Amino acid sequence: MAKTSEQVYRQIRAGILAGDFEPGMFVPEDEFASYCGTSRTPVREAIARLVSETLLQRSGTRRVFVPLWSDGEVEELFTLRAKLEAHCAERAAELITPDEIAELRTHADFIDAALGEEADIPGFVEGNRRFHATLLAAARSEPLNQMMRIIVNQVIIHRTAERYKVSDLEQSQRDHRDLIAAFTAHDVAWAGAIARNHIRRAAHAYRLRANEAATHGAHFTEDMD
Template sequence: MAGKQVVKASLSEQIYRNLRLSLMEGEYRPGERLTISGVAELYGTSITPVREAIMRLASEQALKFTAATSVIVPVLTARDLREIVAIRYQLEGIAAHHVGEIATPEVIAEFEAMNSAFIAAAGLDPREAARANREFHFLILRRANLPFVEAVCENMWALMGPFLRTFHEEMPARRLSGSDHLHFSFIEALRHNDAKAAEAAMQADVNWSRELIARIAED
């Protein structure tokens, strides 16, 4: 993995944000081990700000200490995942409803462009598809302008991101890139300023991951 530059601000804050984004986008897999020294080398910095960033992520349950100098990405149980999906279902539904009420042609064009990037990646690159999917959902949260909802959802994505990478790897490409994908239903609802339909489409999209969760529960 190539080294990553860290801009000046609070060094530990920037490393925290970068690691959190990597978790959201499925860059790390469930059960993957990270060492503090390895992360420090990746970012070209000392151990102290890395330790601070990792301790913060561990306090949010996004990482789990296995030793004083290493952590793993948690392997969530089916019950854990169902709880996260239930939270996202409610909150992302609220955000989608708000966007449905205020969507302008310019906002709709943003979603269309972002969805095109997701569809293009879905059949070719699961990692890129996971990233594009997250960006689509986070655009909803930003456009809804509900900062507390956005903050909670970001935490849920940091927990669920590694699982969603697996979801995009295992889900058949035709189901991810087909014209019946629920992103299209959401965008169509925006075109009609139909807030209830936008909410329903996004909640159905969030619920889609329950298919893979059910498979985990059976194993």
């Protein structure tokens, strides 16, 4: 059975976010078609959609590639996300229901289980996704939902947790518990401050791990000389 453009879109999107297509990589339509096991027609439609979401970009010669963000652009992405997450948390603090708070607690419990004796990174990522999806739903804002989708779905943001140490994951989870406390109190300013600091801390951890990786790579190169 032929795949629909929606199925192809989801498969390519998942592949980009999973790192199957590296940032800076040019990807021809036929390579995407082979990856999805389909023809080029639904691939073209999927590419157009992914370009509109900035998960793919086109060069001056119309070639399609996965964006490669500069350090300044990465910082801008985190800055934008911090502002959006703070606004989201502030709205949620006003509008959230007891059922939604209970749902957030369930997600936080799921994350606690993932941070057991041996940290389960995929489990943490899934629990974190559920937590923030519930938070976004509680904010009840479609414009915010659309803007968050564009920012959060960038590869850099999506894969931040992969660079975390266990201590980073544990701090992130403490932020989640603090957010639940702020929502329970319906304290708008408190919720916004926690969310903003949550993302700024993530940005710091990302830069720190990136610098460590770069330093390790430099040392490895020197050792090979």
